[in-house]
Amino acid sequence: MKQLIIIVTTCLSFLLQAQVKDTSKNVKYLAIPVLFRTPETGWAYGLSASANFKTTYRSDTLTRTSVITALGIFSQREQNVQGIDATIYFPKEKYILYFQSSHSYFPDKFWGIGNNTKNTNEEKYAFEQLVVSPHLKRRVFKRLFIGAIADYQNILKVNYKTASLFDTLNFIGKSPYQVSGFGGSISYDTRNYAFWPTKGFFAQTQFTAYNKGFASDYTFQKWMTELRLFVPLFKGHVLATHLYNCSTFGSTPYRSLVSMGGQGNLRGFYQGRFRDKSMYSGIIEYRAHLFWKISAVAFVGGGDVYSDFNKVNFNALKYSYGAGLRLSVLEKEKLNLRIDYGYYDKYNSGFYFTVGECF
Numbered sequence: 001m002k003q004l005i006i007i008v009t010t011c012l013s014f015l016l017q018a019q020v021k022d023t024s025k026n027v028k029y030l031a032i033p034v035l036f037r038t039p040e041t042g043w044a045y046g047l048s049a050s051a052n053f054k055t056t057y058r059s060d061t062l063t064r065t066s067v068i069t070a071l072g073i074f075s076q077r078e079q080n081v082q083g084i085d086a087t088i089y090f091p092k093e094k095y096i097l098y099f100q101s102s103h104s105y106f107p108d109k110f111w112g113i114g115n116n117t118k119n120t121n122e123e124k125y126a127f128e129q130l131v132v133s134p135h136l137k138r139r140v141f142k143r144l145f146i147g148a149i150a151d152y153q154n155i156l157k158v159n160y161k162t163a164s165l166f167d168t169l170n171f172i173g174k175s176p177y178q179v180s181g182f183g184g185s186i187s188y189d190t191r192n193y194a195f196w197p198t199k200g201f202f203a204q205t206q207f208t209a210y211n212k213g214f215a216s217d218y219t220f221q222k223w224m225t226e227l228r229l230f231v232p233l234f235k236g237h238v239l240a241t242h243l244y245n246c247s248t249f250g251s252t253p254y255r256s257l258v259s260m261g262g263q264g265n266l267r268g269f270y271q272g273r274f275r276d277k278s279m280y281s282g283i284i285e286y287r288a289h290l291f292w293k294i295s296a297v298a299f300v301g302g303g304d305v306y307s308d309f310n311k312v313n314f315n316a317l318k319y320s321y322g323a324g325l326r327l328s329v330l331e332k333e334k335l336n337l338r339i340d341y342g343y344y345d346k347y348n349s350g351f352y353f354t355v356g357e358c359f
Helices: 002-015
Strands: 016-024 026-036 042-053 066-075 080-088 093-108 125-143 144-159 177-189 199-209 220-234 238-249 258-259 274-276 278-291 295-307 318-330 335-345 349-355
Touching: 125 177, 144 199, 220 335, 238 258, 258 278, 258 295, 274 278, 274 295, 295 335, 318 349
Parallel strands: none
Antiparallel strands: 016 026, 026 042, 026 349, 042 066, 066 080, 080 093, 093 125, 125 144, 144 177, 177 199, 199 220, 220 238, 238 278, 258 274, 278 295, 295 318, 318 335, 335 349
16 A cells, blocks of 8 residues: 555656746756666666757657756665756757766666576676766668667776675686777667657667777677567557667676566566677567547566577577556657566566656
């Protein structure tokens, strides 16, 4: 009952959010109290302040709404995150800029590395990190974009127990380090909305190279590819599909290894429950509008981590399934408050109470 009261209170805070409009500059400012729950954080709270605007005029249908958000959160597990996140659509969306910057202190969990780690291996460690990652895209043909990526990550602290599995296992990245990389992207996007698409296709591939010659303590490469397809079945009902693969090559430090699970991947698995140099996943989600601002989803997904493509073992496939509800909090932008429950087994399951979709 206590959790239900908190959820209702948070829903109301979204619906009654404080906002100020600057009509001369076509800007809408929002200050929103934040409350969410994930298996990684437990209950977390904080404040989000954002500016929503168009880089052209308000009624421009060729340019989506840009947003710059500052966020500060604290969790019941003594984690804290401060960040600035921006998505800026330039006139007629000839250019799109994505920018992420954050500082965090995060007590986390560790089970080992690879796809065969045991649930009973669970132990605690903590890290502090600073991340800055801009990504600029340019439209070259209708819905086709090419982009330039920069990525900087500084691991300021890593705390773990002596003689623990984290201490004795052989991998790099146990002490403070920094990595910086540069790369490019190619994407194709026909979605009608960014947050809750009802039709369209999105494909993207990114390649980033980290090199000791560019303020990086390690040399490695990261290659990510994803596909998203949204098929309208009938009014208010959509079938959404997400395929994903991310691989790293070279001397990849621990915090740059690919992790499976979390609110943006296989829900039910703790993010990082399985971690290795590469991973693949696929998710199918059925989305249905019920009434008023309420929608429901049902999903199933599978995937795994691997150290080398030749060692991919489909017999070791992990999967999760679940369902959830959505409350529309910004109808024009199709942004939802969501609650999901994902399940694999008694060790790997959990609730997600947050904003925005898995994909």
